[in-house]
Amino acid sequence: MNLLSFLSRRGTAPVARERLQILLAHERTAFGRSDLVAVLREEILAVIAKHVAIDKEKVKVTMERGDAVSTLGVDIELPDNKVARLASA
Amino acid sequence: MAKVIVVTSGKGGVGKTTTTAALGAALARTGQKVCVVDFDVGLRNLDLIMGAERRVVYDLINVVQGDAKLPQALIRDKRLDTLSLLPASQTRDKDALTDEGVARVIGELREKFDWVICDSPAGIERGATLAMRHADIAVVVTNPEVSSVRDSDRIIGLLDSKTERAEKGERLEKHLILTRYDPNRAERGEMLKIDDVLEILSIPLLAVIPESEEVLKASNLGSPVTLNAPQSAPARAYADAVRRLKGETVAMTVPSEKRSLLGKLFTRRAA
Numbered sequence: 001m002n003l004l005s006f007l008s009r010r011g012t013a014p015v016a017r018e019r020l021q022i023l024l025a026h027e028r029t030a031f032g033r034s035d036l037v038a039v040l041r042e043e044i045l046a047v048i049a050k051h052v053a054i055d056k057e058k059v060k061v062t063m064e065r066g067d068a069v070s071t072l073g074v075d076i077e078l079p080d081n082k083v084a085r086l087a088s089a
Numbered sequence: 090m091a092k093v094i095v096v097t098s099g100k101g102g103v104g105k106t107t108t109t110a111a112l113g114a115a116l117a118r119t120g121q122k123v124c125v126v127d128f129d130v131g132l133r134n135l136d137l138i139m140g141a142e143r144r145v146v147y148d149l150i151n152v153v154q155g156d157a158k159l160p161q162a163l164i165r166d167k168r169l170d171t172l173s174l175l176p177a178s179q180t181r182d183k184d185a186l187t188d189e190g191v192a193r194v195i196g197e198l199r200e201k202f203d204w205v206i207c208d209s210p211a212g213i214e215r216g217a218t219l220a221m222r223h224a225d226i227a228v229v230v231t232n233p234e235v236s237s238v239r240d241s242d243r244i245i246g247l248l249d250s251k252t253e254r255a256e257k258g259e260r261l262e263k264h265l266i267l268t269r270y271d272p273n274r275a276e277r278g279e280m281l282k283i284d285d286v287l288e289i290l291s292i293p294l295l296a297v298i299p300e301s302e303e304v305l306k307a308s309n310l311g312s313p314v315t316l317n318a319p320q321s322a323p324a325r326a327y328a329d330a331v332r333r334l335k336g337e338t339v340a341m342t343v344p345s346e347k348r349s350l351l352g353k354l355f356t357r358r359a360a
Binding site for chain 2: 010011012014016017020023028
């Protein structure tokens with residue numbers, strides 16, 4: 001009880017501030033400040049879909065931001081027979 | 090040519106409609122021709138806050154769809170002849186607002202008025218992006234509360250990507266209005282401080298509206314707080330905001346309500 005009253009006397013605002021700072025730092029990298037990841041994903045898929053039939057559900061796009069470099073990963077699963085047909089053509 | 094302002098927030102219930110009405114009335118009092126536009130189709134409330142709910146005949150959707158001409162739908166305020174309202178529809182389908190229709194109506198409003206203030210619906214869906222689409226200035230309304238600050242951050246992201254100005258690479262002015270602020274609670278560490286919110290959202294501060302009973306009184310009566318109680322603390326803060334929007338430099342103060350000694354004792358006791 002003593003401990004609780006001690007904590008509440010410190011105030012809840014600093015906790016709110018800290019939670020927001022962490023959360024928003026995370027969300028801003030996840031969503032980005034634009035739709036860059038979404039746009040890249042659509043355009044890359046459109047180019048590949050011209051040549052190979054791809055399953056849009058089997059595509060993973062990831063963006064990792066580091067201090068110096070950020071990487072964009074596009075992971076596309078190609079169906080075997082389609083690749084084979086493309087190679088023989 | 091009017092300047093178009095969007096009043097937006099992400100989260101609902103933070104005071105967008107109150108702010109739209111208060112800014113609109115305060116601007117109109119300075120002799121500027123102002124139109125406040127309710128974009129919250131389905132949940133219209135600006136007409137109620139402005140005290141014009143029984144005078145709505147045609148609405149934004151009628152004008153967007155071409156069923157009524159703009160002058161037929163505009164409601165001239167009974168207190169200020171420089172203030173007009175373009176109400177939202179309550180009954181019709183939200184998708185009735187089209188990009189082209191909204192662009193045309195905003196274009197017409199720009200020619201008739203000095204300021205067009207658009208009350209955005211809450212959220213990040215189509216209604217909100219349509220309301221912000223043609224804005225020159227965005228006023229982001231936030232409470233000193235975590236969910237409100239977070240949602241405002243999302244809205245600022247949208248303002249930077251989904252508006253016409255952002256797409257053209259032009260500058261969209263963004264300002265913050267912090268509502269329901271209680272300086273005493275902030276001082277005691279029970280509420281985020283102004284600087285905390287500004288640091289997190291990093292857009293310039295337009296005004297701090299103190300928590301006040303005058304806001305509810307004004308909305309009960311259907312009169313913008315800047316008309317109903319122009320000397321009250323929130324009204325003075327909104328009036329200062331308007332002067333800043335017009336380009337004046339006004340020192341930032343957080344006006345507080347004058348309380349009797351007895352009143353102070355009671356609030357202390359209750360806290």
